[in-house]
Every structure is written in structure tokens, then in C-alpha cells.
Amino acid sequence: MPEASRPWVLITGCSSGIGKALVSVCRDAAWGVVATARRPADLADLPAGGDLRRVSLDVTSAESINSAVTACAGLRLVALINNAGYGQMGPLELIRPEELRAQFETNVVGLQAVTNAFLPLIRKNALKDEGRIIHVASMLGRLSIPLAGPYNASKHAVVALAETLRLEIGQEIPVVLVEPGAVASSFRATLAGAWGDLPERVKGTRYERVLTNFLKTREKQAAHFAGSPEQAARCILKALTQKHPPRRILIRPEARLAGWAKAVLPAAVWEWILRRSYGL
Numbered sequence: 697m698p699e700a701s702r703p704w705v706l707i708t709g710c711s712s713g714i715g716k717a718l719v720s721v722c723r724d725a726a727w728g729v730v731a732t733a734r735r736p737a738d739l740a741d742l743p744a745g746g747d748l749r750r751v752s753l754d755v756t757s758a759e760s761i762n763s764a765v766t767a768c769a770g771l772r773l774v775a776l777i778n779n780a781g782y783g784q785m786g787p788l789e790l791i792r793p794e795e796l797r798a799q800f801e802t803n804v805v806g807l808q809a810v811t812n813a814f815l816p817l818i819r820k821n822a823l824k825d826e827g828r829i830i831h832v833a834s835m836l837g838r839l840s841i842p843l844a845g846p847y848n849a850s851k852h853a854v855v856a857l858a859e860t861l862r863l864e865i866g867q868e869i870p871v872v873l874v875e876p877g878a879v880a881s882s883f884r885a886t887l888a889g890a891w892g893d894l895p896e897r898v899k900g901t902r903y904e905r906v907l908t909n910f911l912k913t914r915e916k917q918a919a920h921f922a923g924s925p926e927q928a929a930r931c932i933l934k935a936l937t938q939k940h941p942p943r944r945i946l947i948r949p950e951a952r953l954a955g956w957a958k959a960v961l962p963a964a965v966w967e968w969i970l971r972r973s974y975g976l
């Protein structure tokens with residue numbers, strides 16, 4: 697493909713997991729990829745090529761976002777995948793305001809700030825039916841589970857942002873929500889890191905046993921059910937390449953099953969199932 701006509705996509709959070717898998721899946725599909733990460737060293741192992749730019753980007757820093765926009769000025773950037781995010785877990789009554797704020801700064805405020813910063817470039821470059829804004833939310837943007845309040849809330853907010861943006865600009869640039877179920881990535885390791893002193897805080901509370909059970913269950917579930925980042929990336933690629941992409945892409949059978957169960961079951965039954973499975 698002639699260099700000047702190559703379409704480029706910028707992806708946030710490419711140091712691991714879905715973001716990293718997206719880089720190779722998109723390159724294989726003849727996209728140019730602006731792979732971004734907070735620490736440029738995390739992108740060093742990506743195979744070099746004319747179809748790759750490595751750019752430093754922390755979605756919570758206006759300065760970092762502005763530098764990334766400048767780095768993309770010479771590219772025909774037509775699409776953005778807002779993938780960066782992490783999970784702040786913990787029983788809501790023990791969560792500190794700063795933990796909730798930090799969760800929203802990355803998963804919600806950062807996502808919108810990046811979108812607003814790159815939208816003018818995408819508008820300028822995209823041919824008809826080519827532009828794309830893709831938000832990676834979660835099945836936890838459709839339903840809430842215990843002990844994941846900050847994360848549930850952030851992903852519900854991402855759904856609302858995508859729905860609103862779609863109403864505002866969707867006829868010009870399609871806005872697609874991607875809602876994965878469990879994916880085997882660094883997500884769960886990062887989650888433990890984001891706890892801080894939470895294991896200390898739960899000691900002696902009704903959540904101590906619940907959290908221990910939760911961890912055991914999550915580990916088992918992750919081992920049994922989690923899909924690969926590559927599989928998730930291939931689903932997201934469809935949102936980039938289809939002429940008329942769907943509004944929402946649910947990834948993983950358990951995400952579809954849980955969404956269906958919540959929709960059809962009486963609320964009291966749904967809550968009973970969740971409380972019981974978490975030992976609450």
C-alpha cells in the first residue's frame with residue numbers, strides 16, 4: 697500500500713494484554729499502528745516497521761496527550777481505540793475517595809480527553825465510512841458485580857460516554873463500544889497492585905472472608921473461562937474494518953450469558969445469585 701494512503705489507528709495501553717495483541721492484529725490487516733504506552737520501554741519488543749510508531753502516552757496527563765497528538769500530525773490517522781484501563785476493586789464502603797477518583801481519571805476522564813484530542817485529526821483525515829472511535833468498556837458496563845464498585849461504575853460511565861458521543865457525532869464518525877468478558881492479560885495482576893493496603897483494611901470486617909473467596913473464585917474462573925487477548929483483538933478489528941460496524945460488540949460467551957440472565961431474570965433472583973456466588 698502506498699505510504700500516503702495507509703490508514704493509521706492509535707491504540708492506548710499497548711504495553712500488554714488486549715492493546716498489545718491489537719498492535720499485531722491491526723498491522724496484519726494492513727493498518728498503520730500508533731502503539732502507545734506510559735513507558736516507551738514497554739513497546740521496545742514490538743517488531744519495527746514502516747507501519748509502526750511507538751509513542752509515549754499516559755491518558756491522565758494533558759501534556760502527554762498533547763505530545764502524542766503532535767507525534768501523529770504527519771500520519772493519516774483515521775481511528776482511535778481507547779483500550780487503556782485498570783480495575784480498582786474493593787468493597788465500596790472501604791474505598792477511599794482518591795481511589796475512586798484515580799479509577800475515573802484513567803478509565804473515564806482520560807478516555808474522553810484522548811478522544812477529544814484526536815478527534816480533529818480523525819475528522820481531517822478520514823474518508824467516508826473510514827473514521828472510527830472505539831471504546832473498550834467491559835461486560836461490567838452492563839451489569840455490576842460485588843467488590844468491583846469503582847470499576848463497575850467507571851465502565852458504566854464509558855458506556856454512557858460512547859452512547860452520547862455516538863448521538864453527537866456518530867453519523868459522521870461511528871462510535872463503537874467493545875464489551876469483553878474475561879480475557880487473560882495483566883489485568884488481574886494490576887488489579888492486585890491497585891489494592892494498596894486494602895487487604896489490611898478488610899481485616900476483621902465482614903469482607904475478609906468474602907475477599908478471600910473472591911480471589912480463589914476469580915483465579916479459577918480466569919483459568920477456566922478467560923479468552924486470549926488475540927481473540928479479543930480480532931473482534932475489535934471487525935469494528936475497524938466493517939463498513940457499518942455494530943454499536944456494541946460483546947466478546948466472550950459468558951458476557952453474553954450474564955447480560956441475557958440479568959435482562960430476563962427478576963432483579964431479586966439475579967441479586968440472590970450474585971450474593972450467593974460471592975458469599976455475601
Ligand SMILES: NC(=O)c1ccc[n+]([C@@H]2O[C@H](COP(=O)([O-])OP(=O)(O)OC[C@H]3O[C@@H](n4cnc5c(N)ncnc54)[C@H](OP(=O)(O)O)[C@@H]3O)[C@@H](O)[C@H]2O)c1
Pocket residue numbers: 708709710711712713714715733734735738753754755756779780781782783802806832833834835875876877878879880881882883884886925
Ligand atoms: N482482562 C479482562 O478480563 C478485561 C475484561 C473486560 C474489559 N477489559 C478492559 O480491556 C482493556 C485492556 O485491558 P487488558 O485486559 O488488556 O489489561 P492489561 O494487560 O492490564 O492492559 C491494560 C493497559 O492499560 C494501560 N494503562 C493503565 N493506565 C494507563 C494510563 N494512565 N495511561 C495509559 N495507559 C494506561 C496499561 O499500561 P501500564 O502497563 O503502563 O500499566 C496497559 O497497557 C481495559 O480497558 C480493561 O478494563 C479487560
